[in-house]
Amino acid sequence: MSNIIEELKWRGLLQDIMPGTEELLMKEKITVYAGFDPTSDSLTIGNMVPIMLLMHLQRAGHKPLALVGGATGMVGDPSGKSAERSLMSIEQIEFNLKGIQKQLEKFLDFKASENAAEIVNNFDWFKTFSFLDFIRDAGKHITVSYMMSKDSVKSRLEGGMSFTEFSYQLIQGYDFYHLYNTKNCRLQVGGSDQWGNITTGTELIRRKAGGEGYAFTAPLITKSDGTKFGKSEGNNVWLDAAKTSPYKFYQFWLNNSDEDAKKFIKIFTFLTKEEIEKLTQEHDAAPHLRILQKELATQFTTRIHGKEALDLAIQTSEILFGKSTKEALLSLSNEQIEEVFEGVPQFTIAKSELSSSLSMIDFLSEKTGIFASKGEAKRSLQENAISINLEKVKMDSIASTDLLINDAIILVKKGKNNYYLVKVK
Numbered sequence: 046m047s048n049i050i051e052e053l054k055w056r057g058l059l060q061d062i063m064p065g066t067e068e069l070l071m072k073e074k075i076t077v078y079a080g081f082d083p084t085s086d087s088l089t090i091g092n093m094v095p096i097m098l099l100m101h102l103q104r105a106g107h108k109p110l111a112l113v114g115g116a117t118g119m120v121g122d123p124s125g126k127s128a129e130r131s132l133m134s135i136e137q138i139e140f141n142l143k144g145i146q147k148q149l150e151k152f153l154d155f156k157a158s159e160n161a162a163e164i165v166n167n168f169d170w171f172k173t174f175s176f177l178d179f180i181r182d183a184g185k186h187i188t189v190s191y192m193m194s195k196d197s198v199k200s201r202l203e204g205g206m207s208f209t210e211f212s213y214q215l216i217q218g219y220d221f222y223h224l225y226n227t228k229n230c231r232l233q234v235g236g237s238d239q240w241g242n243i244t245t246g247t248e249l250i251r252r253k254a255g256g257e258g259y260a261f262t263a264p265l266i267t268k269s270d271g272t273k274f275g276k277s278e279g280n281n282v283w284l285d286a287a288k289t290s291p292y293k294f295y296q297f298w299l300n301n302s303d304e305d306a307k308k309f310i311k312i313f314t315f316l317t318k319e320e321i322e323k324l325t326q327e328h329d330a331a332p333h334l335r336i337l338q339k340e341l342a343t344q345f346t347t348r349i350h351g352k353e354a355l356d357l358a359i360q361t362s363e364i365l366f367g368k369s370t371k372e373a374l375l376s377l378s379n380e381q382i383e384e385v386f387e388g389v390p391q392f393t394i395a396k397s398e399l400s401s402s403l404s405m406i407d408f409l410s411e412k413t414g415i416f417a418s419k420g421e422a423k424r425s426l427q428e429n430a431i432s433i434n435l436e437k438v439k440m441d442s443i444a445s446t447d448l449l450i451n452d453a454i455i456l457v458k459k460g461k462n463n464y465y466l467v468k469v470k
Contacts, residue, residue, distance in 0.1 A: 049105040050261070055318065056311040058098065060237045062261035063247065069231070069259055070107070074160065077102050077232040078110035078224055080167075080217065080239075082117055084133075086144030087285035090297070090345075091275030093313060094263045096152050098234045099162070103153060104315070108160040110230060111149050113142050115168025117216055142166065148284050151349060165228075167220050183219045186252040187245060214245045221246025221258055237262045266312065269304040284349055290384055291350040295358035298342035299335065303328070306337035314344055361385045364435070365464075371435045379451050382466075386456070389464040390415075396469050399446045405431075408444030415457055415465050425459060432458040 050067040053059045069075065079095040081088065088096075099109040115138055133141075146164050153162035221243070224230035233243045240262050247258035266274035275282055282297045283289040289297075301309060306328075310321055328336040346355045361377065363369040365385050374382070392413040399408075409415045409422040409431070416422040425431050426440040433448055434456050448455050455467040 049101060049107075052105075053098070053101060053261075053263070057308060058094070058101070058263045058312060060262050060264040061240050063244075063259050065257075066232065066259040066261050070102075070105070074106045074108070075232055076108040076110060076224075076228055076230040077234060078112050078165075078221075078228075078230050079234050080112040080114055080117070080220065081145055081149075082114045083138050083141035083145055085283075086141040087283045087288055088145055088148050089275050089281045089283050091266075091273075091281070092284075093275075094266060095235050096149070097313060098263060100152055100315075102234070103157070103160060103162060106160060107232075109153055109162045110224060110228060111153060111162065111164050112220060112224070113145055113164060113166050114220075115139070115142055115166045116171035117167060117213065117220070138168075144285065148349075163228075165224070167216075167223075170223050171216070179219075183215060183222070183249065183253070186249055187215055187218065214242045217242040218245035218249045222249040222253060225250050225254060225256060225258055231257070232259045232261075234260070235262055237264050266309075269302050269308075286350055286354070290381075291346055291354035292358045292361045292381070292384060294350065295342045295346045295355065295362065298345055299338045299362065301338055301341070303332055303337070306335075306341060309341055310337050313341065316340075357381075369435065374435050374456065375450060379453055382450065382454055382456070386464055386466050389466055391466045391468060393468045393470060396446065396449075399444055399448070399469065401443055401445045403444045405433075405438055405440065405442040405444055409457070412444070413457075413465070413467055415459070415467075430460050 048067070049070050050059065050062070077099070079099050081092060081095070099111065103109045149162075149164060155162045155164075221230070221233050233246060235243060240260075243260045243262065247260055250256045250258040268274055281289075282294060286294075298309075307325060310316065310324065314321075316324070324337060324340060328334070342358075343355060346358055350358075360369065360373055361381060361384075364374055364377075377385070392415065394412050398412055403412070405426060406419050406422045409425075410417070410419045416425070423440065426438070426442075429437060429439075431438055433442075434450060435458065444455075449469060450456065453469055455469065457465040457467060459465070
């Protein structure tokens with residue numbers, strides 16, 4: 046069998062590993078799990094690291110279990126958090142679980158002949174488990190001093206931590222113990238912030254079942270500037286198109302720095318070492334072409350949103366960077382246009398102000414304020430520096446309702462990269 050641990054090491058997907066794990070994976074095919082808490086009805090690309098771990102393990106012949114935490118989601122994982130999470134209702138958790146399950150099916154093979162993936166929900170075994178039974182059956186096997194030694198607990202002691210969150214590691218540990226008994230699951234994987242919770246599970250398996258559980262984690266991924274991976278301009282990058290559009294999703298990958306792209310191409314694709322080295326050489330020879338970023342953006346957008354969404358994302362990107370046509374612009378909805386040009390200066394005028402007698406100079410200056418004076422507008426028009434809806438306009442052009450896109454928008458471009466969005470109401 047191939048050495049999956051060596052593979053994960055060179056990809057930058059291995060941080061902590063329990064002794065014997067590498068030998069176990071080399072010796073036999075086993076069942077492995079990673080957990081996902083239903084804090085939303087969609088995963089983010091921050092969840093992609095444990096997903097990639099499960100995908101690599103499945104491709105190596107092992108059986109993956111994706112645990113969606115219907116029970117742990119009611120408690121809230123304190124790992125890496127500086128404050129208590131808000132508790133969710135059972136109805137909200139159920140709604141979130143359905144969305145997450147649909148997304149996981151895009152990555153894991155649930156129809157494989159020998160090692161088909163499964164989704165398990167820890168609410169199924171906790172819903173009839175009374176509190177007294179739990180502290181008798183699980184709590185007596187783990188000491189308070191052991192739980193207090195975990196980083197997720199120590200980092201929160203000064204600011205305060207509820208018993209609810211303090212108990213989280215014991216609940217997650219019991220998940221591993223339960224899956225060990227019922228699914229012969231012998232390995233748990235996750236991000237490095239989960240190491241304390243995961244090892245509590247291996248300890249329960251050792252003390253309560255007399256067995257041996259294994260574990261390894263991947264490092265938490267950060268960008269080269271130190272910011273958290275998975276966020277764009279302060280917002281999460283979601284896998285759900287309703288939360289993060291395919292265009293913004295594509296742009297997230299496209300806008301990564303060269304340094305990050307060289308790291309992420311190994312972490313988030315299945316390209317071989319030779320293929321990545323070749324792509325990197327091509328990228329270094331012509332970095333302005335952003336070869337690595339485009340490969341990342343293409344692979345992920347296609348996998349999650351499909352080829353049609355990828356094509357539209359590329360098309361809208363080309364509009365932004367002046368490599369497209371008026372016809373392509375006209376094919377977009379108002380929402381898509383506003384999304385592409387989010388952050389550019391915007392102006393609003395009444396539809397009644399547009400007419401066959403309104404000069405382009407007056408439109409650009411008095412009516413919209415794009416130019417501070419008629420003289421500035423005139424000079425730009427004389428220099429052939431003004432485009433309306435991606436088409437050059439002359440000084441004697443008029444600004445009538447014929448310019449409207451979807452009866453509501455006019456796109457003005459000055460020079461190469463200065464855009465202005467005029468909303469007409």
